Amino acid sequence: MTSHCCEAMDRHLNTPCDRHGDPFACPDALVAFSAKFQEYGLIIHDSGTSTITIGFCPWCGEHLPASQRDRWFDELERRGVDPAEDEVPAEFQDDRWLTATRRD
Numbered sequence: 001m002t003s004h005c006c007e008a009m010d011r012h013l014n015t016p017c018d019r020h021g022d023p024f025a026c027p028d029a030l031v032a033f034s035a036k037f038q039e040y041g042l043i044i045h046d047s048g049t050s051t052i053t054i055g056f057c058p059w060c061g062e063h064l065p066a067s068q069r070d071r072w073f074d075e076l077e078r079r080g081v082d083p084a085e086d087e088v089p090a091e092f093q094d095d096r097w098l099t100a101t102r103r104d
């Protein structure tokens, strides 16, 4: 379980709805977190999976971590993986790639 900036964010992201397994199908779900991109988004309930990426927490106002979307694509390219065609390695499906590729 990832812990977020505040209790409200934690509660919204970590409490699954007992009627809807998928937050995009749940009218009560407000935010979604993409672990692989480290992106927070407001869910647009248009029956798809659209979100508006947000830079600040709507509850506590904390500056949220920067999106790692560009790096995600860069790292895969470095490994010769084309996410559109090739199978994306398991650690790139969630936030594990961030620790695997941390350069210090």
Ligand SMILES: [Zn+2]
Pocket: 004, 005, 006, 007, 008, 009, 057, 058, 059, 060, 061, 062
């Ligand atoms: Zn917050």
Ligand SMILES: [Zn+2]
Pocket: 017, 018, 019, 020, 025, 026, 027, 028, 029
């Ligand atoms: Zn629900």
